[in-house]
Amino acid sequence: MIRVLLADDQALVRGALAALLDLERDIEVVAQVGRGDEVVATVRHTSPDVCLLDIEMPGLDGIAVAAALREAGLPTRSLMVTTFGRPGYLRRAMDAGASGFVVKDTPADELAEAVRRVHAGLRVVDPTLATESLIGGPNPLTDRERDVLREALDGATVQRIAGRLYLSPGTVRNYLSSAIGKTGADTRVEAARAAEENGWL
Amino acid sequence: MIRVLLADDQALVRGALAALLDLERDIEVVAQVGRGDEVVATVRHTSPDVCLLDIEMPGLDGIAVAAALREAGLPTRSLMVTTFGRPGYLRRAMDAGASGFVVKDTPADELAEAVRRVHAGLRVVDPTLATESLIGGPNPLTDRERDVLREALDGATVQRIAGRLYLSPGTVRNYLSSAIGKTGADTRVEAARAAEENGWL
DNA sequence: TGGTGCCGGTGACAGGTGTCACCGGTGCGT
């Protein structure tokens, strides 16, 4: 029996995935959590073989959870199951020690197989995404550029960004300008969106 | 047996929901589609009692699908199952003739019950959302204001918006200014985000 | 030891943005 932990913030999806996996004779869902920051403790209690981790979660995102699991030296493997197939996500997930990366667009009957492969110690990666990730190259943004872009995502003014980051408005504009150049965008919001699309934030 | 059609663009979620509902003795998933514009034709072929419709779908969004089903006079009920609990979504879904509205945050074991209630001719509405929808009041934006806000969502410049909408830049700025005032925002992107949050777009 | 890259900042400049006042036209209710 492969023991599985499910982490997804949408209860309905979580329950549905549990129903799907419980249909398999060799898979058993031993725990479900709705927040990233509850995963490590739950893993200690239930010692699952594989953790299915959504990336978008409150508390702690799935990539950080994968890193925390490896950090803690727990003998469980991470399989990312996420809505957004962003190249940067894949790269960061792999860097964080995840064993697999599956998009929620994949056919339902492939999930169980992915779980088995991960459990067997293999790596499972969405092939489309893998090539995109290679073509896209690494994240070209500096830390500060990412900071200002994150704040710019919802359309904040330079003043507000400067205030939140404790920076001079001029400095913020410089980082924004640089980020706009690197992303090939025309405005800071476009740059922020582009960066988000690529999983650079 | 309650015959159910599933419409969701994420194959994994679709399959998982099917697994979940098929566990119920009185429910049968008779069709699954991944695009909104395939629903009506599939309903004609499979004549389900209840359609589970995601709102965010390619081709045709779930609300438009519900409207199309009613328009076509088909004897099937619509139950919206969506990620985002935006007050405006609920209102528009009900106006479009949906019989129920469930958020993907609800516990998995309540879904089957919601399907049964809808099948029995009852209305199923997330109570939290219902009050929010009443408090929030109706959509204050005019059609044109919504148009410019939609274009402004990704950070486009006034020129680009004007070009896409075949309007004068000055007119676009007037609509944007008006929308910014109505939403209480400081920039057009903030206004667009706020409007999106409320389901006004 | 100098080169390179990132951080933080300043100043200046062209052009974009948000606001306001105001115009004519249309449709709708009273």
Next chain:
DNA sequence: ACGCACCGGTGACACCTGTCACCGGCACCA
């Protein structure tokens, strides 16, 4: 016939943005 709201537009104004040049400082590496 009138008010009213929405559409589409113009012109003007203050202010914000995006770009560029340039500064000092720090860390790292050859």
